[in-house]
Amino acid sequence: MKKLTNDFYSGSDVVKIAKKLLGKILVTTFCDNLTSGRIVETEAYAGITDKASHSFGGRRTNRNEHMYKEGGVSYVYICYGIHTMFNVVTNKANTPDAVLIRALEPMEGIDCMLQRIGKKQLDNTLTKGPGNLCRAMGIAKTHSGIYLNSDEIFIADDGSSFSDEAIAASKRIGIDSAGMDALLPYRFYIRGNKFVSGRPVK
Numbered sequence: 001m002k003k004l005t006n007d008f009y010s011g012s013d014v015v016k017i018a019k020k021l022l023g024k025i026l027v028t029t030f031c032d033n034l035t036s037g038r039i040v041e042t043e044a045y046a047g048i049t050d051k052a053s054h055s056f057g058g059r060r061t062n063r064n065e066h067m068y069k070e071g072g073v074s075y076v077y078i079c080y081g082i083h084t085m086f087n088v089v090t091n092k093a094n095t096p097d098a099v100l101i102r103a104l105e106p107m108e109g110i111d112c113m114l115q116r117i118g119k120k121q122l123d124n125t126l127t128k129g130p131g132n133l134c135r136a137m138g139i140a141k142t143h144s145g146i147y148l149n150s151d152e153i154f155i156a157d158d159g160s161s162f163s164d165e166a167i168a169a170s171k172r173i174g175i176d177s178a179g180m181d182a183l184l185p186y187r188f189y190i191r192g193n194k195f196v197s198g199r200p201v202k
Contacts, residue, residue, distance in 0.1 A: 001025065001158040003149050009071030014090050014097035018044035019188045021088065022167060025156045026104060030138045033112045037104030037127050037137070038160070041189040041196045043172045045087075047097045052178035055096035066145045067096035074153060076134075076144035083131030086139050088148065088155070102130050102173075102187070103195045104137070113137070129197040166191055173198045 004024065011017055019042070027036040045053040047067075054064040054077070066075045067089055075087040075098050087098040104127040106113060113126055113136035127133045134140070139153070148154050169185040176182050189196045 001156045003154045003156050004072075006070070006072045006149075009088065009090050009148070010092060011071070012091055012095075014046050014099060015044045015186055017088075017090050018042040018099045018186065019167065019169075021099060021101070021155070022188055022190060023161050025107065025158055026086075026101060026137065026153075027108075027156060028137045028139060028153050029151055033109060033138070035109030035112055035137050036107045037133075038107060039101055039103075039155075040105050040193045041101075041103035042187070043100040043102055044186040044188075045098045045100065046186070047091070047095055050178075050184075051181040052172060052175040052184075053096070053098070060096075064096065067098055068094050069145070071097075072148050074144055074146045074148060076139060076141050078141055079131070083129075084134035084139060084141060085130045086134050086137075086143075100130060101133065103128050103189070103193075103197050104133055105193060105195045106136070124194040126195075128195045162190055170198075 021039050021042050024039050025036050047055050048058045055067050070093040071090040073089040075089050079085050087100050089098050091097040117135045127136050146153050168191050170187045171183050172187045
């Protein structure tokens with residue numbers, strides 16, 4: 001298993017990167033607790049041209065400043081004052097593209113994940129949806145701006161991949177206010193995977 005390099009994140013097509021992240025492994029190591037999961041659902045946000053993006057129109061605030069860093073940095077924010085959302089910044093510096101990691105299939109450290117999220121047994125809700133994912137993996141807003149080749153948080157490739165037939169695309173979830181951009185097929189997920197959030201596309 002090898003950490004992804006900066007070249008992976010620095011590509012100019014955030015939609016392609018969102019699709020390529022499927023099958024990769026998100027790893028966190030906090031307080032000697034290693035947890036990991038295979039990425040099975042992502043959403044692309046195309047920077048300043050995407051009305052669903054926090055950086056649409058070049059908006060730049062304290063909240064989204066990490067989106068303007070070079071690819072390979074985390075962007076973590078709180079949604080509705082409740083849910084923590086973990087994003088992967090892509091492209092070059094000052095081009096604020098990002099990929100939201102929406103769901104994982106748990107791999108290592110499941111007992112630790114269960115304890116963090118307050119569950120006794122593993123079921124499909126453990127890392128289903130970005131809020132549960134962050135709770136299970138121990139990711140907090142304070143982890144925004146971390147380089148994803150660090151020891152605390154990184155994404156790795158273990159050689160596994162999904163066929164094109166196994167990958168589905170749909171509109172993104174919960175962004176209806178983005179007008180026509182809400183209909184863009186920028187969400188990717190693994191067909192039939194029980195940890196995927198939202199309803200599958202028929």
